[in-house]
Amino acid sequence: MSEYWSDNNPFFKVNKIEDLSIFINNYSSPCYIYSRKVIADQYNNLRNSLPEKFSIFYAQKSNPNPEILGLLNSLHAGCDTASLGEVKSALDAGFAPDRIMMTGPAKTEKELRFAIQSNLLSVNVESLQELMLIDKICSELGKKQKVLIRINPKFEAGEKNRIIGGMGVSKFGIDIDFIPEVFRQAKSLGNIEIKGIHIFNSSQILDWNRIYLNIKDVIDTAINFSKEHNLEFDLIDAGGGLGIPYSENENFLDTEKLGNNLQDLINNPKYKDFLLRKNIILEPGRFLSGLSGIYLTKVLYTKESCGKKILLTDGGIHHLIRPVLIGQNHPIINLSAALRGAEKSTEYIIAGPLCTSLDEFSGNAVLKEAIPGDILAILNTGAYGYTESMPLFLSHSPATEIFID
Ligand SMILES: Cc1ncc(COP(=O)(O)O)c(C=O)c1O
Known part of the structure; x- marks a missing residue:
C-alpha cells in the first residue's frame, strides 16, 4: 500500500500533515485523533443525498465517544443502540428518546x-x-x-x-x-x-x-x-x-x-x-465515524528478521485490533518521515508490544523509511477502533482520544 493514498483520504483533505506537527512533536503515548469536520461532512453528504423519507440513525457501536454522539445529535441524526450502556450514552448526549432505537x-x-x-x-x-x-x-x-x-x-x-x-x-x-x-x-x-x-x-x-x-x-x-x-x-x-x-x-x-x-x-x-x-x-456506523479517525503510534525500535524489516511500535492491538481481527489492512503513513521530506519507501512488518504474534498492524506496509522515534498514523480508524479492541491485555494504558476541528 503506497503512502500517497493519503492524498484521497478525507481526514488528510481537511488536515494537512503539517497541521498535525503539534501532535507529532509533543507525542507522549498512542492516541486516536478524530476530525469533527469529517464526521459532519459524511453525515451531511448522506443526509443531502437521501430522500426526506429516510432517517439516519447512527450505529453507536462503531464509536460511542460522547463527542461524536453530541455532534451527530446536533446534526439531527437519531441513534441506534445495542445495550443499556449505549441507551444511557445516547440519552446523555441529548438524543430524544423517540430518536433512539434498541437492537x-x-x-x-x-x-x-x-x-x-x-x-x-x-x-x-x-x-x-x-x-x-x-x-x-x-x-x-x-x-x-x-x-x-x-x-x-x-x-x-x-x-x-x-x-x-x-x-x-x-x-x-x-x-x-x-x-x-x-x-x-x-x-x-x-x-x-x-x-x-x-x-440488517x-x-x-x-x-x-x-x-x-x-x-x-x-x-x-x-x-x-x-x-x-x-x-x-x-x-x-x-x-x-x-x-x-x-x-x-x-x-x-x-x-x-x-x-x-x-x-x-x-x-x-x-x-x-x-x-x-x-x-x-x-443505521450506518462506519460510514459516519470511520474516516474521521487516525491512530498515532511511535516507532520504538527497528529490526530485521529472516530478511523482513520490522518496526516495533508502542501501540498495538490492545488499542486497535481491527486489522488482525477482520484481516483488513488499514493505510499507514509515516508522518515524521513525511515532515522531514524522506524520499525512499520500504516494506515493513509493523508490530506492537504485546506478547502475542497476533499483535501486528500490517505484515506488508510500504512506508517512507522509518527510524526510531518516528510517529506513524494508521488511517480510517474512527469506527470499530477504540472500543472494539482488548485494552486490558498486558495492562498497558488505554489510548487517548483527541478531537480536532
Ligand atoms: C444492528 C446493526 N446496525 C447497524 C450496524 C452498523 O453497521 P456499519 O457500521 O457497517 O454501518 C451494525 C453493525 O454491526 C449492526 O449490527
Whole structure:
C-alpha cells in the first residue's frame, strides 16, 4: 500500500500533515485523533443525498465517544443502540428518546425494562421469547412498547445470490419462515405495538447498487408482511452497512446515485402508496465515524528478521485490533518521515508490544523509511477502533482520544 493514498483520504483533505506537527512533536503515548469536520461532512453528504423519507440513525457501536454522539445529535441524526450502556450514552448526549432505537439478540430483562421506561422509538425484537418478555414487563409497568421485528432474511444485501433460500444460521433476528407465527402471536399481546420490520444483513458495502437493491428487498418484505397480516407499518429499518474505502483500489460509496435511485423507487407507482406515511431508517456506523479517525503510534525500535524489516511500535492491538481481527489492512503513513521530506519507501512488518504474534498492524506496509522515534498514523480508524479492541491485555494504558476541528 503506497503512502500517497493519503492524498484521497478525507481526514488528510481537511488536515494537512503539517497541521498535525503539534501532535507529532509533543507525542507522549498512542492516541486516536478524530476530525469533527469529517464526521459532519459524511453525515451531511448522506443526509443531502437521501430522500426526506429516510432517517439516519447512527450505529453507536462503531464509536460511542460522547463527542461524536453530541455532534451527530446536533446534526439531527437519531441513534441506534445495542445495550443499556449505549441507551444511557445516547440519552446523555441529548438524543430524544423517540430518536433512539434498541437492537441486540440477547437483551436482559433489566435492559428491556430501562428501554421501555425510557419511551424509545422502538425496541427491535430478535426472538418470540423476547417479545413475550417485553409484553410482560409492559403489563407490569402499565405501558405499551413499539417494536420492530428483526428478520433473518433469505436475501443477501445485494445482487449476488439474491433469494438463495436462506442466509443460513444466525443468532440475529428471527428466520423469515417463523415471522408469520411471530406476527400472529404479537397481535394477541395487549402491550405490543408492531411498528414495522428491521433487517440488517451486511457490512462494508461500497457498491451503491447493492445497497439500493437491499433496501428495495427490505421494502418488498415489509409490503408482503403488511398485506398478509393486515398490519399498518410506520417504520422500516433497512440496516447499516454503508462502506468506506480501506485500500487504494476501493472506491468511495456513491451516495448521490444511491439517493437518486431511492427517490425513483419512492415515486414508482408500485411503491408510492405503501410508502406514503412510512419512515425508512438507515443505521450506518462506519460510514459516519470511520474516516474521521487516525491512530498515532511511535516507532520504538527497528529490526530485521529472516530478511523482513520490522518496526516495533508502542501501540498495538490492545488499542486497535481491527486489522488482525477482520484481516483488513488499514493505510499507514509515516508522518515524521513525511515532515522531514524522506524520499525512499520500504516494506515493513509493523508490530506492537504485546506478547502475542497476533499483535501486528500490517505484515506488508510500504512506508517512507522509518527510524526510531518516528510517529506513524494508521488511517480510517474512527469506527470499530477504540472500543472494539482488548485494552486490558498486558495492562498497558488505554489510548487517548483527541478531537480536532
Ligand atoms: C444492528 C446493526 N446496525 C447497524 C450496524 C452498523 O453497521 P456499519 O457500521 O457497517 O454501518 C451494525 C453493525 O454491526 C449492526 O449490527
